[in-house]
Amino acid sequence: MSKRIAGPEIERLIQLLAKVPGLGPRSARRAALQLIKKKEQLLSPLAAAMAEAVDAVRICSNCGNVDTCDPCTVCTDPRRDGATIIVVEDVADLWALERAGAMNARYHVLGGTLSPLDGIGPDELNIKALIDRVAGGGVSELILAVNATVEGQTTAHYITDQLSGLEVRVTRLAHGVPVGGELDYLDEGTLSAALKSRTAF
Amino acid sequence: MSKRIAGPEIERLIQLLAKVPGLGPRSARRAALQLIKKKEQLLSPLAAAMAEAVDAVRICSNCGNVDTCDPCTVCTDPRRDGATIIVVEDVADLWALERAGAMNARYHVLGGTLSPLDGIGPDELNIKALIDRVAGGGVSELILAVNATVEGQTTAHYITDQLSGLEVRVTRLAHGVPVGGELDYLDEGTLSAALKSRTAF
Numbered sequence: 001m002s003k004r005i006a007g008p009e010i011e012r013l014i015q016l017l018a019k020v021p022g023l024g025p026r027s028a029r030r031a032a033l034q035l036i037k038k039k040e041q042l043l044s045p046l047a048a049a050m051a052e053a054v055d056a057v058r059i060c061s062n063c064g065n066v067d068t069c070d071p072c073t074v075c076t077d078p079r080r081d082g083a084t085i086i087v088v089e090d091v092a093d094l095w096a097l098e099r100a101g102a103m104n105a106r107y108h109v110l111g112g113t114l115s116p117l118d119g120i121g122p123d124e125l126n127i128k129a130l131i132d133r134v135a136g137g138g139v140s141e142l143i144l145a146v147n148a149t150v151e152g153q154t155t156a157h158y159i160t161d162q163l164s165g166l167e168v169r170v171t172r173l174a175h176g177v178p179v180g181g182e183l184d185y186l187d188e189g190t191l192s193a194a195l196k197s198r199t200a201f
Numbered sequence: 202m203s204k205r206i207a208g209p210e211i212e213r214l215i216q217l218l219a220k221v222p223g224l225g226p227r228s229a230r231r232a233a234l235q236l237i238k239k240k241e242q243l244l245s246p247l248a249a250a251m252a253e254a255v256d257a258v259r260i261c262s263n264c265g266n267v268d269t270c271d272p273c274t275v276c277t278d279p280r281r282d283g284a285t286i287i288v289v290e291d292v293a294d295l296w297a298l299e300r301a302g303a304m305n306a307r308y309h310v311l312g313g314t315l316s317p318l319d320g321i322g323p324d325e326l327n328i329k330a331l332i333d334r335v336a337g338g339g340v341s342e343l344i345l346a347v348n349a350t351v352e353g354q355t356t357a358h359y360i361t362d363q364l365s366g367l368e369v370r371v372t373r374l375a376h377g378v379p380v381g382g383e384l385d386y387l388d389e390g391t392l393s394a395a396l397k398s399r400t401a402f
Contacts, residue, residue: 005299007269009250009257016247020224021235027223033293034222035251036258036267044255046217049210050236050248056210057237066237068208092234098206 010036062133064109064126066091080104083140087130087159089113089147097145105143108133113151114158122158131162141169148175211237263334265310265327267292275308282306284341288331288360290314290348298346306344309334314352315359323359332363345373 004011010032018028035043059065060072067073074080074094084105088094094107110125122128133139144159146152160170175193177186186194205212211233219229236244260266261273268274275281275295285306289295295308309331313321323329334340345360347353361371376394378387387395 005275005296006267007257007274009253009269010267013250013254016243016250019243020232020247022228022232023221023223029296030293031221031223032254033267033296036254039255039258042217042220043251046221047248047251047255049214049217050244050251052210053214053233053237054240054245054248056208057240066207066211066234068210073208074206092231095206095230095234 060109062129063107064091064111064129065094065107074107080106082106082138084143085130085133085139085141086143086145088145089152089155093145093147103143110146110155113146113149113155115151122162125155127159127162130159131166134163134166134168139168141171144170144172146172148173261310263330264308265292265312265330266295266308280305283339285344286331286334286340286342287344287346289346290353290356294346294348304344311347311356314347314350314356316352323363326356328360328363331360332367335364335367335369340369342370342372345371347373349374349376 013035014025014028014032017023017031018025020028023031035046053068056068058067058070058072060067060070060075062071062075065072065074069076081104084103085108086094086097086103086105087108087110088097089110089112091109094109097103097107108126108130110127110130112120112125114120114122114125134142142159142163144156146156156172163170174197175190176197177183177190177194183191214236215226215229215233218224218232219226221229224232236247254269257269259268259271259273261268261271261276263272263276266273266275270277282305285304286309287295287298287304287306288309288311289298290311290313292310295310298304298308309327311326311328311331313326315321315323315326335343343360343364345357347357357373364371375398376391377398378384378391378395384392
């Protein structure tokens, strides 16, 4: 804004809201104004919820998940099959797979992918703990649910190498046509993968 | 989420973030995760900024603006021309006009428009205070910068009626082609207004 038209507390709120992923400078202003208008119903509870989250959030020392307890809810859930571990790059991937609700397994969050150019080697990722979990026994399958990118696949190969000598079945997600997807819009790589992995109708 | 995969503090943060204008349930999850990851740089300062805003925010008793002082920064700014008052529906409109930076006037925020169907009559809006401001003297022009909607125009007419007998010039925003706009995409109403109000080249 060219001139100061609001107090420093409001300006600061807008500045910080603009850094929230999904909000830009323009929507941050709109959000700030709406939050201020709904002070009692929204701004105040949100401030409290954030302050509580700051205090409560923990990184699970077992799997790398984000939660408010350590070990996390997923690791301590007795109804989950501990023999299957789904390896993901990020907590967001864990949440996405949980929304799909297809597996009742446990997880291991790597915290990224190998990327030598960015200085991210095996020690920067949560890989050592994964190998230890598998070596500790009781794990029969490791599903490498990393992204289908070069970095993701490199990381998957590295992990497979590290697991050599350990008794565990290593699998990866199927490649193919997304459910509801139109062939016309798909890239050649996906189409050839879908053709190669075709299944009986 | 089908199963509980994160602690109640995180779930509550996501729920409240989803109510922030501009964020939906999906982007609220992404935002929550990013906020948690940047706990020290973003989540903690944002929680503090929100708590401060809750305490600091005031509605200006003079013009209805939102600020952290009463009277607000705009009303107390000695460099502004107090003889011109721009009447807006909402604080967001005040901010938008300030970003344009075209006028150095003061404002009056109505807090909405007349809408009998929604039970919003003159008493629900900040109109009485506006008439009092004008009746108090020292105001030579009132610019009705309400939205170009039926409700906005109805409100403008009502205000003009209430001002009868008072010595003040009442103006409204020009209708016309938006700067950078393409004629092909404009509605007939705007185009005829722009033609009628054509100016010398």
